[in-house]
Amino acid sequence: MSPTEEPELLWQLFQRGDWEAYTKLYNININLLINYGHKFTRDRSLIEDAVHDLFIKLWTNRASLGTPLSVKNYLYKALRSILFRKLDHRSRFTQLVAGDALAFEVSFDEVVIASEEEQALQAKIKFAVGTLPPRQQEIVFLRFYEGFSYPEIADIMEITVSSAYKLLYKALHSIESAFAASNPGRGPGQPAAG
Structure with missing residues (x-):
């Protein structure tokens, strides 16, 4: 990875409205996030929706976001939160059943x-x-x-x-x-x- 593609630098550029940095952040993390989402549900479309919601929210709120110590950590935590909200919305009794464990x-x-x-x-x-x-x-x-x-x-x-x-x-x-x-x-x- 070249120095211009380091996650923290990409994050700072994306915050300033750099679309290329934003798409690089997306491309670097999309598969990792989808894989992490599979730890909570096997519903791939729900996971992909959550990842896309996350990146839409990031772009929309980019100017007001801080700079996290770890971009990867921030993305995992944000995705986890979005997924839990989506799963909770599906059922008021959000439990990870055996099939979704x-x-x-x-x-x-x-x-x-x-x-x-x-x-x-x-x-x-x-x-x-x-x-x-x-x-x-x-x-x-x-x-x-x-x-x-x-x-x-x-x-x-x-x-x-x-x-x-x-x-x-x-x-x-x-x-x-x-x-x-x-x-x-x-x-x-x-x-x-x-």
């Missing part, structure tokens, strides 16, 4: 899995994460798939940093317990027999 994918797109052991491990991780409650799945996704820091996660999920640590700890403990259950001969924290 976070469909966490352990992504190894850039790494070729060479051995069957690694493929088996990937399947176990995916299964273990899939058994977590939705908020724990979300925090695992944000921390390990998207690489957000704890303060950024807290901001996106609208919880305290301390709560983010605790929620991730619970998720990791549950994953570790799931691994221990799938290997009855060993307890949590013990290496697998090889």
Whole structure:
């Protein structure tokens, strides 16, 4: 990415009405935002509507927007808020039902899995994460798939940093317990027999 395409610089240019910077921000983030939206609902048209609503709102209010510390964090938080409003509008009882629960994918797109052991491990991780409650799945996704820091996660999920640590700890403990259950001969924290 060239220096003129750094998100913070693009943001500042977009705030001044630079249409090219705005479209670059959109193009850089569209797939990331749609992927994040799939963690809440499988309704692709709803997600795309929410992303488009977000970018329309950004353009409309560009002059009054501040400069966020992290553009990506700001966009994730804003999309999450818009999606929740849209889901709430659909139903007064906004619950993430099993079909709309976070469909966490352990992504190894850039790494070729060479051995069957690694493929088996990937399947176990995916299964273990899939058994977590939705908020724990979300925090695992944000921390390990998207690489957000704890303060950024807290901001996106609208919880305290301390709560983010605790929620991730619970998720990791549950994953570790799931691994221990799938290997009855060993307890949590013990290496697998090889």
